[in-house]
Amino acid sequence: MSKYTEDDLREELETKEYEYGFYTDIESETFAKGLNEDVVRAISKKKNEPKWMTDWRLEAFRVWSKMEEPEWANVSYKKPEFQEIAYYSAPKQKPKLNNIDEVDPDLLATFEKLGISLEEQKRLANVAVDIVVDSVSVATTFKKTLGEKGIIFMPISEAIQEHPELVKKYLGTVVPTSDNFYAALNSAVFSDGSFCYIPKGVRCPMELSTYFRINEGGTGQFERTLVVADKGSFVSYLEGCTAPSRDENQLHAAVVELIALDDAEIKYSTVQNWYPGNNEGKGGVYNFVTKRGLCETNAKISWTQVETGSAITWKYPSCILKGNNSVGEFYSIAVTNNYQQADTGTKMIHLGKNTKSTIISKGISAGKSQNSYRGLVQINSRAENARNFSQCDSLLMGNKCGAHTFPYIEVKNKTAQVEHEATTSKIGEEQLFYCNQRGIDTEKAIALIVNGFSKEVLNKLPMEFAVEAQKLLEISLEGSVG
Amino acid sequence: MYLKSQANSINNMLKIENLKASVDNKSILKGLNLEVNAGEVHAIMGPNGAGKSTLANIIAGKEEYEVNQGTIELNGEDISELAPEERAHIGVFLSFQYPVEIPGVSVTNFIKTAINENRKAKGLEEMPAKNMLKMIREKSELLEIDRKFLSRSLNEGFSGGEKKRNEIFQMAMLEPKLAILDETDSGLDIDALRIVANGVNKLKSKDNAVIVITHYQRLLDYIVPDFVHVLHDGKIVKTGDASLALELEARGYDWIxxxxIS
Incomplete structure (x- = not known):
């Protein structure tokens, strides 16, 4: 019978090119490769930064120089040559635009290929988009509407100029420059990113959204995001990214810091679709990200992530539950295919009384990939009545991939309640035949089964993202059953 | 040994000729012939291991069953080379004996996906949500299905009766040309059996056909077959009308x- 066999599927997967693998020909200005104090100073100067910022970067660089790249993660790769990376790249004609029509048409075409055209975004009305292309923002929308509420949402380079007191007060307070190797590197050389401040008692009226992408070959990208929600405020922040197909590995080392003051709430959602490398494991983005949030009294931070891309993912969005009654949440879907490797999870650090955390992690492995969940739940001695619930589910496709779970639990207060549940399952031939019999082909069936498996997390995403995330899950897993 | 079901065999909906099939190199079907016309209900009975479920799975195109010889035609087209979903697209439906669970996928979402995939295969647009909802309402009422049931994950935690009723609900939604009910009566209490049979009867028309695979006469009290076939050792060894089922109930299979032998 000419049944669509596993071999056909595998072959199709192997010949499948990265959907978004194109390259936009925008002229860029790039620094010479390599990193030293002069380069750090030059980046700072290029951005016309005040002295305190330059000093902060230099301090970070000195710390980084003495650090070793960590090796504890369950991933293996050739370490990047840090002196072979260019640390600054910006589109040459940096447009200062009020209107989307003034944006470089090539760039608009790029976004259209991604299915996230600005025109479409604008029509989505409630989404303010701050687009980062190769480290420098080229368009910011809805700034005015936000301004009326006193909300600041701008590239962090501009915030350093316009709101130095806020940036100085909070930058590096959750992820200090010396936190880890990649965070230190980011602190020294970050090019741009987003800054967001929600004033006391303000509920941000729209989802804040940023699309990141790497564009210039051989350029590392070091985004820095800082979100501050003042007392009693609320903000939902969306971050998504896709990267074009490149041969050499690209390093991405971002830092995201969230600060939720008393009674504030931050919802931070990510869809990550960096280039995962080809079917032989060549190329692809190295994604070493430090994301952490701090909750003061009664505050709440929710991380939701859909990770489908990157050759290597090293990422643990975490919450420090410092204030009493504060709440931390982590909802994650991590998909790996071909030779992708992901080591991702979260840390929930309970310091305050009655603090609560929830971890829902869904790992999906296909091809020859390795997918690890790594999580820490730490209940400190003064955290009376702290509670945690963790659930880690793994779904396997085929016989050549791996799913791993590394839960760390440290409890120093006997009033704590910590629960951990884990399951591992496999997409079965019976499930696929059942779907096929109803007229659903195997690819669509996989998408359906995977979406069902991931539903608890997909439901946490804002509407705009949920659709895109489902599409990404389908693309990433096309023809991956075995 | 077998009767032609009707004179105009050119218009057979399903025509199986000398079908020989195996699984894991074990021969299961050994030269099976069957003709089913539109508007007819056929029952296939027989002892355990006779090949009843194999026949159902082979018509539906399950991969691990290998057709070694013979043909399976649907409306004059040889379907034995088609993938299961392609067979579904031209109107083959199998009500599974053991429906699988798909966690996180609601009954509604599943059937919506199935309907739209079938429409896509026919070059049609997706069914408008309004029509879909109307159809779901009608068909769930037909099968006395609680609407809350439709938002549960497919077959997850369903009772035996719920699973079977859900199969027939899907059949009602997909409106197949040829429906094969594989032991749909197993696991049903008498009330559920009546509801399911009633649903099947209402869905019957002159344009579709039903093959009922069962061990027992019980279901055939409600879904009255035009033909009853006895499957034994991979072949249809006897064909009769509804009275044959009663005879089998009374006398068992040994006399056949x-x-x-004689």
Whole structure:
């Protein structure tokens, strides 16, 4: 019978090119490769930064120089040559635009290929988009509407100029420059990113959204995001990214810091679709990200992530539950295919009384990939009545991939309640035949089964993202059953 | 040994000729012939291991069953090379004996996906949500299905009766040309059996056909077959009308075996 066999599927997967693998020909200005104090100073100067910022970067660089790249993660790769990376790249004609029509048409075409055209975004009305292309923002929308509420949402380079007191007060307070190797590197050389401040008692009226992408070959990208929600405020922040197909590995080392003051709430959602490398494991983005949030009294931070891309993912969005009654949440879907490797999870650090955390992690492995969940739940001695619930589910496709779970639990207060549940399952031939019999082909069936498996997390995403995330899950897993 | 179901065999909906099939190199079907016309209900009975479920799975195109010889035609087209979903697209439906669970996928979402995939295969647009909802309402009422049931994950935690009723609900939604009910009566209590049978009867028309695979006469009290076939050792060894099922109920299968020998 000419049944669509596993071999056909595998072959199709192997010949499948990265959907978004194109390259936009925008002229860029790039620094010479390599990193030293002069380069750090030059980046700072290029951005016309005040002295305190330059000093902060230099301090970070000195710390980084003495650090070793960590090796504890369950991933293996050739370490990047840090002196072979260019640390600054910006589109040459940096447009200062009020209107989307003034944006470089090539760039608009790029976004259209991604299915996230600005025109479409604008029509989505409630989404303010701050687009980062190769480290420098080229368009910011809805700034005015936000301004009326006193909300600041701008590239962090501009915030350093316009709101130095806020940036100085909070930058590096959750992820200090010396936190880890990649965070230190980011602190020294970050090019741009987003800054967001929600004033006391303000509920941000729209989802804040940023699309990141790497564009210039051989350029590392070091985004820095800082979100501050003042007392009693609320903000939902969306971050998504896709990267074009490149041969050499690209390093991405971002830092995201969230600060939720008393009674504030931050919802931070990510869809990550960096280039995962080809079917032989060549190329692809190295994604070493430090994301952490701090909750003061009664505050709440929710991380939701859909990770489908990157050759290597090293990422643990975490919450420090410092204030009493504060709440931390982590909802994650991590998909790996071909030779992708992901080591991702979260840390929930309970310091305050009655603090609560929830971890829902869904790992999906296909091809020859390795997918690890790594999580820490730490209940400190003064955290009376702290509670945690963790659930880690793994779904396997085929016989050549791996799913791993590394839960760390440290409890120093006997009033704590910590629960951990884990399951591992496999997409079965019976499930696929059942779907096929109803007229659903195997690819669509996989998408359906995977979406069902991931539903608890997909439901946490804002509407705009949920659709895109489902599409990404389908693309990433096309023809991956075995 | 077998009767032609109707004179105009050119218009057979399903025509199986000399079908020989195996699984894991074990021969299961050994030269099976069957003709089913539109508007007819056929029952296939027989002892355990006779090949009843194999026949159902082979018509539906399950991969691990290998057709070694013979043909399976649907409306004059040889379907034995088609993928299962392609067979579904031209109107083959199998009500599974053991429906699988798909966690996180609601009954509604599943059937919506199935309907739209079938429409896509026919070059049609997706069914408008309004029509879909209307159809779901009608068909769930037909099968006395609680609407809350439709938002549960497919077959997850369903009772035996719920699973079977859900199969028939899907059949009602997909409106197949040829429906094969594989032991749909197993696990049903008498009330559920009546509801399911009633649903099947209402869905019957002159344009579709139903094959009922069962061990017992019980279901055939409600879904009255035009033909009853006895499957034994990979072949249809006897064909009759509804009264044959009653005879089998009363006398078992051994007399047929004896009849074969003599």
């Amino acid at each position: 075996k004896e009849e074969m």
